[in-house]
Amino acid sequence: xxxxxxxxxxxxxxxxxxxxxxxxxxxxxxxxxxxxxxxxxxxxxxxxxxxxxxxxxxxxxxxxxxxxxxxxxxxxxxxxxxxxxxxxxxxxxxxxxxxxxxxxxxxxxxxxxxxxxxxxxxxxxxxxxxxxxxxxxxxxxxxxxxxxxxxxxxxxxxxxxxxxxxxxxxxxxxxxxxxxxxxxxxxxxxxxxxxxxxxxxxxxxxxxxxxxxxxxxxxxxxxxxxxxxxxxxxxxxxxxxxxxxxxxxxxxxxxxxxxxxxxxxxxxxxxxxxxxxxxxxxxxxxxxxxxxxxxxxxxxxxxxxxxxxxxxxxxxxxxxxxxxxxxxxxxxxxxxxxxxxxxxxxxxxxxxxxxxxxxxxxxxxxxxxxxxxxxxxxxxxxxxxxxxxxxxxxxxxxxxxxxxxxxxxxxxxxxxxxxxxxxxxxxxxxxxxxxxxxxxxxxxxxxxxxxxxxxxxxxxx
Numbered sequence: 507x508x509x510x511x512x513x514x515x516x517x518x519x520x521x522x523x524x525x526x527x528x529x530x531x532x533x534x535x536x537x538x539x540x541x542x543x544x545x546x547x548x549x550x551x552x553x554x555x556x557x558x559x560x561x562x563x564x565x566x567x568x569x570x571x572x573x574x575x576x577x578x579x580x581x582x583x584x585x586x587x588x589x590x591x592x593x594x595x596x597x598x599x600x601x602x603x604x605x606x607x608x609x610x611x612x613x614x615x616x617x618x619x620x621x622x623x624x625x626x627x628x629x630x631x632x633x634x635x636x637x638x639x640x641x642x643x644x645x646x647x648x649x650x651x652x653x654x655x656x657x658x659x660x661x662x663x664x665x666x667x668x669x670x671x672x673x674x675x676x677x678x679x680x681x682x683x684x685x686x687x688x689x690x691x692x693x694x695x696x697x698x699x700x701x702x703x704x705x706x707x708x709x710x711x712x713x714x715x716x717x718x719x720x721x722x723x724x725x726x727x728x729x730x731x732x733x734x735x736x737x738x739x740x741x742x743x744x745x746x747x748x749x750x751x752x753x754x755x756x757x758x759x760x761x762x763x764x765x766x767x768x769x770x771x772x773x774x775x776x777x778x779x780x781x782x783x784x785x786x787x788x789x790x791x792x793x794x795x796x797x798x799x800x801x802x803x804x805x806x807x808x809x810x811x812x813x814x815x816x817x818x819x820x821x822x823x824x825x826x827x828x829x830x831x832x833x834x835x836x837x838x839x840x841x842x843x844x845x846x847x848x849x850x851x852x853x854x855x856x857x858x859x860x861x862x863x864x865x866x867x868x869x870x871x872x873x874x875x876x877x878x879x880x881x882x883x884x885x886x887x888x889x890x891x892x893x894x895x896x897x898x899x900x901x902x903x904x905x906x907x908x909x910x911x912x913x914x915x916x917x918x919x920x921x922x923x924x925x926x927x928x929x930x931x932x933x934x935x936x937x938x939x940x941x942x943x944x945x946x947x948x949x950x951x952x953x954x955x956x957x958x959x960x961x962x963x964x965x966x967x
Contacts, residue, residue, distance in 0.1 A: 581648030621650025851923030
């Protein structure tokens with residue numbers, strides 16, 4: 507163990523006694539846990555620990571509480587707003603060793619898992635049950651991280667976000683107590699809804715150690731399609747009319763012409779480099795065909811080009827693999843650049859205004875900024891590509907980012923559709939929610955009086 511570790515020597519000794527070799531302050535390990543996909547400056551912890559059970563997490567928290575050491579829970583490192591950085595140093599609690607499916611209840615369509623399991627691994631283990639977990643933020647994120655940031659993604663338009671799909675939690679509180687927020691009943695009127703309090707709290711109130719999830723039946727038939735448009739506003743208006751028509755579409759994703767160019771470069775594909783919608787339909791064969799025809803008719807009204815269909819699993823997989831790799835596809839547009847990744851969400855009726863005005867700002871900025879959107883629920887992302895050594899570019903990028911967020915708030919939207927607040931959106935939360943942020947501070951202070959649980963995130967104390 508290098509001598510540079512700033513953790514109290516007595517606390518360090520207790521952690522080593524508890525976890526043996528699953529304690530590290532090696533520089534490479536600290537760097538791995540101090541950064542993520544976020545553009546924010548990396549802030550490293552002093553120590554990384556790898557618990558394997560709730561009881562070990564409980565003991566880690568008790569030690570940290572005794573010595574006033576910050577604790578940061580860590581999943582897959584795919585967060586985008588500095589959610590798992592360590593601005594005050596402290597102990598990073600890496601949950602990847604807690605990666606088991608603990609229980610599958612086929613008849614009740616739910617399961618109980620540890621937080622370190624990734625969404626793809628979970629679905630692989632559900633193979634053969636006729637059930638799946640649909641929340642897909644793109645990255646192969648951990649279920650604990652997805653719960654902590656209230657993640658959503660490409661299928662939220664039909665299946666909801668983590669808020670709707672987390673049924674219950676086991677949580678280690680800041681003083682080391684372990685609580686369960688609910689039983690497995692599908693509904694309850696028993697007391698405060700603590701499950702929803704912890705979902706989206708970004709580890710600032712406790713560390714999740716078990717998660718009960720809602721599962722969904724695998725659809726009998728699945729069909730997917732790609733449809734380009736000549737104009738951005740035609741694509742957006744097609745989305746709005748589709749959603750207002752009440753068609754229960756499973757996915758409806760928007761990629762602008764710049765992002766389609768990146769996908770072609772990165773994935774060696776040949777899609778038209780135009781504003782494009784990616785669709786997916788779930789249901790019985792007849793129902794899927796009916797949905798698809800209705801959407802195709804709507805798209806035709808908005809000057810769409812021909813649909814390119816993908817019904818075989820391997821074709822759909824290739825299509826969505828291209829969509830899920832938009833971060834790397836975007837980076838292919840400017841090798842050596844860094845991506846400032848950010849998102850907003852607005853009511854669907856305001857999507858066209860927000861997206862088109864943001865696009866005008868992008869053109870005026872002179873930057874390369876591909877757009878990706880989960881537009882079925884009014885959510886879109888910018889990948890602002892900048893030279894990390896060019897302060898003028900970074901200032902232009904920040905101005906573009908701020909204008910987008912302020913516009914979304916003026917349209918009754920939110921500064922973050924699914925990335926969370928972390929450190930990156932702190933300055934916008936007060937503008938969005940006003941005095942409600944003071945209530946959040948009160949809850950935080952009551953539940954974590956020593957401010958050891960992921961300090962410096964969501965708001966400042």
